[in-house]
Amino acid sequence: MKGNMERLDLSQELARDILAMAQAKGASHGDVVMVEGDSFFVTVRLGEVEKISQAQEKRLGLRLFCGSSSASASTSDISQQAIQRLIDDTVIMARATAEDPFSGLPDASLLARDIPDRDLLDDAARSVSVDEKIAIALAAEKTAMDFDPRITNSEGADFSNQFGRVIYASSQGFSGEYQGSTFGHSVAPVASQDGAMQRDYWYSSNRKFARLDSAKSVGERAARRVLRRLGARKVKTCEVPVVFDPDMAASLLRNLSSALSGYSLYKGASFLNGQIGNKIASQVMTVWDDGTIPGALGSKPFDSEGLPITKKAVVENGELRSYLLDTYSGKKLNMASTGNASRSVGEPPGVAPTNFYLAPGPRTPGEIIASVKQGLYLTETIGFGVNLVTGDYSRGAAGIWIDNGELAFPVEEVTIAGNLKEMFQNIEMVGNDLEMRGRICAPTLKISQMTVAGD
Amino acid sequence: MAQEFVPAKSFFDRNFGIDSQDLDKVLATALARKADYADLYFEYRKNEGISLEEGLVKNCSQSTSNGVGVRVLSDAKTGYAFTDDITIENLEVAARTAQYIAQTQSSQVPVAVGQPQQAAHDLYPVKTTVTNVPLKNKISLLYDIDKFARSLDPRVKNVFVSLGSEDKVMLVASSQGWVIGDVQPLTRLNVTCIVEESGNRQVGSFGGGGRVEYEFFVGKREYERYAREAVRQAVLNLSARNAPAGTMDVVLGPGWPGILLHEAIGHGLEGDFNRKKTSAFSDRIGQRVGSELCTVVDDGTIPSRRGSINVDDEGTPTHRTTLIENGILKGYLQDRLNSGLMKMPLTGNGRRESYAHIPMPRMTNTFMLAGKDAPEDIIQSVKKGLYAVSFGGGQVDITNGKFVFSASEAYLIEDGQVTHPVKGATLIGNGPDVLTRVSMVGSDLKLDEGVGTCGKDGQSVPVGVGLPTIKIDGLTVGGTTH
Numbered sequence: 054m055k056g057n058m059e060r061l062d063l064s065q066e067l068a069r070d071i072l073a074m075a076q077a078k079g080a081s082h083g084d085v086v087m088v089e090g091d092s093f094f095v096t097v098r099l100g101e102v103e104k105i106s107q108a109q110e111k112r113l114g115l116r117l118f119c120g121s122s123s124a125s126a127s128t129s130d131i132s133q134q135a136i137q138r139l140i141d142d143t144v145i146m147a148r149a150t151a152e153d154p155f156s157g158l159p160d161a162s163l164l165a166r167d168i169p170d171r172d173l174l175d176d177a178a179r180s181v182s183v184d185e186k187i188a189i190a191l192a193a194e195k196t197a198m199d200f201d202p203r204i205t206n207s208e209g210a211d212f213s214n215q216f217g218r219v220i221y222a223s224s225q226g227f228s229g230e231y232q233g234s235t236f237g238h239s240v241a242p243v244a245s246q247d248g249a250m251q252r253d254y255w256y257s258s259n260r261k262f263a264r265l266d267s268a269k270s271v272g273e274r275a276a277r278r279v280l281r282r283l284g285a286r287k288v289k290t291c292e293v294p295v296v297f298d299p300d301m302a303a304s305l306l307r308n309l310s311s312a313l314s315g316y317s318l319y320k321g322a323s324f325l326n327g328q329i330g331n332k333i334a335s336q337v338m339t340v341w342d343d344g345t346i347p348g349a350l351g352s353k354p355f356d357s358e359g360l361p362i363t364k365k366a367v368v369e370n371g372e373l374r375s376y377l378l379d380t381y382s383g384k385k386l387n388m389a390s391t392g393n394a395s396r397s398v399g400e401p402p403g404v405a406p407t408n409f410y411l412a413p414g415p416r417t418p419g420e421i422i423a424s425v426k427q428g429l430y431l432t433e434t435i436g437f438g439v440n441l442v443t444g445d446y447s448r449g450a451a452g453i454w455i456d457n458g459e460l461a462f463p464v465e466e467v468t469i470a471g472n473l474k475e476m477f478q479n480i481e482m483v484g485n486d487l488e489m490r491g492r493i494c495a496p497t498l499k500i501s502q503m504t505v506a507g508d
Numbered sequence: 509m510a511q512e513f514v515p516a517k518s519f520f521d522r523n524f525g526i527d528s529q530d531l532d533k534v535l536a537t538a539l540a541r542k543a544d545y546a547d548l549y550f551e552y553r554k555n556e557g558i559s560l561e562e563g564l565v566k567n568c569s570q571s572t573s574n575g576v577g578v579r580v581l582s583d584a585k586t587g588y589a590f591t592d593d594i595t596i597e598n599l600e601v602a603a604r605t606a607q608y609i610a611q612t613q614s615s616q617v618p619v620a621v622g623q624p625q626q627a628a629h630d631l632y633p634v635k636t637t638v639t640n641v642p643l644k645n646k647i648s649l650l651y652d653i654d655k656f657a658r659s660l661d662p663r664v665k666n667v668f669v670s671l672g673s674e675d676k677v678m679l680v681a682s683s684q685g686w687v688i689g690d691v692q693p694l695t696r697l698n699v700t701c702i703v704e705e706s707g708n709r710q711v712g713s714f715g716g717g718g719r720v721e722y723e724f725f726v727g728k729r730e731y732e733r734y735a736r737e738a739v740r741q742a743v744l745n746l747s748a749r750n751a752p753a754g755t756m757d758v759v760l761g762p763g764w765p766g767i768l769l770h771e772a773i774g775h776g777l778e779g780d781f782n783r784k785k786t787s788a789f790s791d792r793i794g795q796r797v798g799s800e801l802c803t804v805v806d807d808g809t810i811p812s813r814r815g816s817i818n819v820d821d822e823g824t825p826t827h828r829t830t831l832i833e834n835g836i837l838k839g840y841l842q843d844r845l846n847s848g849l850m851k852m853p854l855t856g857n858g859r860r861e862s863y864a865h866i867p868m869p870r871m872t873n874t875f876m877l878a879g880k881d882a883p884e885d886i887i888q889s890v891k892k893g894l895y896a897v898s899f900g901g902g903q904v905d906i907t908n909g910k911f912v913f914s915a916s917e918a919y920l921i922e923d924g925q926v927t928h929p930v931k932g933a934t935l936i937g938n939g940p941d942v943l944t945r946v947s948m949v950g951s952d953l954k955l956d957e958g959v960g961t962c963g964k965d966g967q968s969v970p971v972g973v974g975l976p977t978i979k980i981d982g983l984t985v986g987g988t989t990h
Contacts, residue, residue, distance in 0.1 A: 103586065123567075250786070465908065467984070506753035
């Protein structure tokens with residue numbers, strides 16, 4: 054191998070060296086993000102290992118400013134030679150872009166002073182054996198396959214985990230790093246009846262290996278979910294209440310978080326533009342963004358600009374309290390960053406929620422379903438029919454028809470449609486069943502009326 | 509940048525110092541225990557993105573990555589390991605990891621790696637890739653587009669332009685002794701604008717590209733057409749009504765609405781789902797799945813197209829594969845693993861997002877062949893229905909066959925006339941059933957502009973679609989107006 058290609062170890066010191074080299078080449082300021090990690094996944098199907106994959110990766114991302122113009126670059130080649138080239142190219146690009154008076158790094162006085170331990174890493178990431186991981190996937194699939202004779206096939210079960218390190222340094226004087234791990238497993242059984250097949254799945258993910266749902270519970274849940282879809286049919290086009298199960302309610306929150314992104318807002322590409330302080334949702338809706346929860350999937354000690362992470366109400370009793378902002382989008386809106394800067398190496402800076410969740414309400418899911426005379430219990434959506442500029446919403450849907458307060462028969466090949474502005478106002482009930490299963494979570498919720506299109 | 513097959517090999521040779529003996533050694537490690545096949549996939553990729561918003565080119569970014577994936581196949585099992593640090597030591601480690609799936613000692617010895625083979629096609633003989641065009645030219649193009657779009661209509665409030673280009677060099681070395689490489693340039697130019705009139709804001713978007721030279725965009729001022737289309741679509745949506753809800757006849761316009769075939773048919777015909785019998789199309793070869801008017805092909809060999817490749821990511825030359833002929837299901841799309849297990853021919857559809865991903869059967873350019881009807885006759889035949897000419901994304905549930913796709917430009921048809929624009933229409937149907945309802949096929953086959961990206965199992969690859977104007981009798985339209 055050639056010597057100048059030799060790979061360097063990632064460190065805060067290397068990050069600071071890169072910034073110093075960049076400043077020597079003419080950059081006025083800049084920041085560096087570096088990530089390295091190990092990843093593993095295994096897929097099993099019908100009792101046999103099907104795919105297994107393992108890797109180690111390193112990436113380096115650099116953003117440089119020449120006054121108020123900037124550019125960014127990234128590389129997986131972390132050698133002296135590649136870093137020199139990266140700096141040269143980035144300075145050339147930064148000089149070629151337009152001056153933007155809003156650009157820049159956060160004020161040094163705002164930077165995180167300490168780096169709290171959010172309990173993001175589980176040492177099991179290094180110690181759990183490949184055979185143990187395979188055994189979990191096999192057990193989840195076997196549980197699902199043995200659950201009912203109508204479960205005849207499987208798309209497979211998987212187990213995956215990652216662990217790694219994030220390093221961030223900026224010319225404002227910030228330098229910090231943290232480590233984290235994630236584990237996940239899922240299974241997708243296929244059931245058939247009268248010549249028609251259905252597939253469904255269930256999953257668990259967590260930063261801690263020991264906190265994953267058991268293979269048995271994931272397998273059983275997946276089996277129940279696929280069985281209840283058998284015999285699904287269309288319904289007549291109608292306007293009815295729609296009850297969103299927790300995962301579907303979380304998808305609505307994902308739409309909300311996108312509409313609250315500072316980048317969508319200042320571009321005029323969000324229907325929530327200028328709505329701070331206004332009632333954008335029903336009284337029963339309170340949404341938190343909290344990146345401080347120990348051990349949670351969306352937690353971190355500082356954001357991608359080195360700003361501290363906080364807990365904040367985004368929507369409180371229906372009133373919009375906060376957008377999701379970084380320094381740039383904040384300046385564009387004449388507001389301060391909310392500590393939601395997010396940057397994957399190689400992508401331009403953006404914002405993302407941390408742990409973003411709908412606060413639970415007083416009702417059980419059963420009570421919510423019982424409150425519906427005729428309506429849809431929504432368990433799946435497909436397609437991308439959400440327009441965040443206008444709020445128009447129309448997606449393919451599957452679920453269970455509610456007849457006189459009871460789950461009656463499975464429904465498929467229908468769409469649900471409305472407008473997010475009205476849908477948020479029409480949230481009539483929120484369930485008590487919040488579980489922090491991902492970064493964006495919600496309990497069961499009921500929207501008083503939507504158009505269900507079918508026959 | 510290197511343009512031909514031999515340079516693809518010498519590219520990795522030169523940059524990473526890996527020679528034929530090294531490849532042989534790693535492949536031998538990969539086959540150390542019982543396995544059927546092993547390959548190494550080297551990839552170098554350089555991406556450049558330039559974007560404009562609010563009248564300013566604020567962002568330029570560049571990303572380079574290189575890595576290698578080692579794959580071992582043993583029956584239906586795949587072992588895979590990859591590294592972004594291409595050294596012979598790391599390759600050896602990856603090969604040992606990948607052969608974890610193979611259990612017993614092997615007597616198989618890989619065939620020594622020979623001279624690089626010539627790719628079967630030369631579909632994109634690009635002289636200067638877009639990444640190598642001077643930055644200042646590209647930046648000034650973006651400013652021209654912004655100025656032009658704003659000049660078209662005073663209601664244009666914001667314009668977003670992005671130019672993304674990629675140079676990818678790949679090389680596959682297999683345990684069967686062959687080595688093949690390709691250099692794949694790819695560029696996409698997109699224009700999005702937001703218009704506003706009395707508080708009503710709407711968005712329109714248009715773009716195009718392919719494995720093309722910079723000239724493709726600037727030669728005949730193609731970019732002006734993109735800007736005009738984006739503004740036209742946004743302005744149209746200002747006066748659009750809410751879409752109807754319910755089942756009605758639907759006419760799809762030519763080109764991009766071919767996403768119907770991609771979602772409703774194409775995914776369900778990918779070999780992996782059919783081998784596992786989890787597709788709504790499983791075991792249906794030879795059966796009728798469409799009206800006699802329908803012939804659908806997947807063709808990775810159309811010059812310069814976004815979905816075209818000289819060889820797939822397993823080194824197999826691309827083909828034109830007939831999926832449906834006069835309504836009868838004819839074939840599946842295969843990668844190496846699934847074609848072997850199903851004992852069906854390779855079709856050149858083994859694709860992957862990058863060296864960090866395992867190949868899967870994927871589409872290239874999927875389209876329906878032209879029929880005999882005049883497009884205007886098709887519209888005139890509809891009493892009450894929907895005419896959809898442009899779409900956003902779509903999605904399918906492979907197992908039950910249900911698919912959706914969302915219209916970004918659609919109109920009502922009333923008494924054979926295209927009348928009012930509607931917004932927010934999602935179409936939903938059943939894959940194995942939808943083509944049986946095709947009652948007219950136009951003579952106006954068109955391929956899309958070159959903006960499609962398909963996602964499957966977390967992997968994105970560039971694809972193309974195409975369609976003539978067609979009429980579907982009775983499809984569910986998911987609007988709000990009941």
